[in-house]
Amino acid sequence: MAGQHTLNETENEVVSRLGGLHLDYEAMAVTSNLFRAANAVRNHLERTVLAKSDLTWTAFVVLWVVWIWEPIETRGIAAEGGFSKATLSGVLTTLEGRGFLTRERSAADGRLVLVNLTPAGRRLMKKLFPEFNQEECNITRHITTSDLPQAAQILRDLIRATE
Amino acid sequence: MAGQHTLNETENEVVSRLGGLHLDYEAMAVTSNLFRAANAVRNHLERTVLAKSDLTWTAFVVLWVVWIWEPIETRGIAAEGGFSKATLSGVLTTLEGRGFLTRERSAADGRLVLVNLTPAGRRLMKKLFPEFNQEECNITRHITTSDLPQAAQILRDLIRATE
DNA sequence: CAATATTCGTTCGGGCCCGAATTATCGGCT
DNA sequence: AGCCGATAATTCGGGCCCGAACGAATATTG
Numbered sequence: 001m002a003g004q005h006t007l008n009e010t011e012n013e014v015v016s017r018l019g020g021l022h023l024d025y026e027a028m029a030v031t032s033n034l035f036r037a038a039n040a041v042r043n044h045l046e047r048t049v050l051a052k053s054d055l056t057w058t059a060f061v062v063l064w065v066v067w068i069w070e071p072i073e074t075r076g077i078a079a080e081g082g083f084s085k086a087t088l089s090g091v092l093t094t095l096e097g098r099g100f101l102t103r104e105r106s107a108a109d110g111r112l113v114l115v116n117l118t119p120a121g122r123r124l125m126k127k128l129f130p131e132f133n134q135e136e137c138n139i140t141r142h143i144t145t146s147d148l149p150q151a152a153q154i155l156r157d158l159i160r161a162t163e
Numbered sequence: 164m165a166g167q168h169t170l171n172e173t174e175n176e177v178v179s180r181l182g183g184l185h186l187d188y189e190a191m192a193v194t195s196n197l198f199r200a201a202n203a204v205r206n207h208l209e210r211t212v213l214a215k216s217d218l219t220w221t222a223f224v225v226l227w228v229v230w231i232w233e234p235i236e237t238r239g240i241a242a243e244g245g246f247s248k249a250t251l252s253g254v255l256t257t258l259e260g261r262g263f264l265t266r267e268r269s270a271a272d273g274r275l276v277l278v279n280l281t282p283a284g285r286r287l288m289k290k291l292f293p294e295f296n297q298e299e300c301n302i303t304r305h306i307t308t309s310d311l312p313q314a315a316q317i318l319r320d321l322i323r324a325t326e
Numbered sequence: 327c328a329a330t331a332t333t334c335g336t337t338c339g340g341g342c343c344c345g346a347a348t349t350a351t352c353g354g355c356t
Numbered sequence: 357a358g359c360c361g362a363t364a365a366t367t368c369g370g371g372c373c374c375g376a377a378c379g380a381a382t383a384t385t386g
Binding site: 010013017018021023024026027029030031033034035036038040041068069082083126129130137138139140141142148149150151155156157160161162 | 173176180181187190192193194198199201202203204205206208231232246289292293299300301302303305306312313315318319320321322324
């Protein structure tokens with residue numbers, strides 16, 4: 001939310017609108033920056049690495065999860081990727097149509113659907129993931145190395161706080 | 164991406180798939196957790212605070228930005244909120260239809276559109292924002308207080324890294 | 327002052343996103 | 357065996373999301 005204006009400018013405006021109501025500005029700063037950071041990183045990676053393969057962020061995450069855990073059930077992909085099964089169904093259809101993965105009903109339990117990468121899907125990930133990680137590197141390089149593990153830990157704390 | 168499996172399990176799987184290729188797992192952990200955290204916090208706030216007013220996250224951000232800066236141009240809202248003008252156009256139409264804000268062409272520059280809250284929009288934010296901030300508080304409470312400013316700073320570093 | 331370039335908001339097309347309803351299957355219980 | 361509650365995945369409806377293309381208005385340049 002704190003975009004072209006500084007956080008102080010925003011805070012001053014908020015104070016003037018709410019007339020001294022008690023608010024936690026540090027909490028505001030954390031959630032606000034959390035979203036701006038996530039969106040900024042996502043858009044950056046989509047443009048620099050994913051665009052050339054015409055993949056969205058979510059499609060890439062799905063491919064990555066399947067690549068690591070195949071064969072994996074639909075519910076597992078959704079849990080691992082952090083989106084709903086409804087969302088996943090559509091993305092799977094897209095990726096299946098492009099020939100990157102396959103759906104197959106489980107013989108052991110007729111309710112389950114098992115997902116696997118095709119050879120083309122594996123080739124794509126083998127090429128794409130190192131590039132993706134290199135760019136992740138470039139982005140996080142701006143954080144002091146000693147702070148990196150703490151950054152990951154703080155983010156994990158936030159995840160746990162919503163459970 | 165690191166969902167029900169631990170990061171170590173995931174890392175082991177990645178190593179076995181890539182056969183010793185050099186990867187930066189700390190960078191992976193940061194971006195992965197960044198997204199899981201952002202989505203978790205967003206979904207949590209949408210369910211606990213925003214759902215009762217039938218507002219999406221983005222709609223709330225738009226109302227918040229307009230509330231603080233009105234009158235504000237369309238391009239300003241998009242920059243401040245961190246989404247594209249194309250996205251904003253649709254959200255503005257939704258919120259205008261619900262009577263929370265108004266669009267008005269600028270007299271000084273015929274290309275600009277100025278956005279203002281309606282009284283109903285201001286009433287909504289005056290009620291909703293303190294509840295929203297309280298929940299932000301509950302979430303960030305799990306971070307050691309002394310780490311809060313550093314958390315915000317690390318996130319700002321990530322934002323800057325993509326510019 | 328007219329031709330040109332830039333800036334702004336919107337629209338369009340395709341894809342993601344979720345909750346709720348739906349269909350199919352499984353497991354337990356009688 | 358037959359029912360019944362639980363569980364899986366999909367579909368559906370409405371909304372968000374972006375880049376590209378568009379048209380209107382302004383700014384710039386010769």
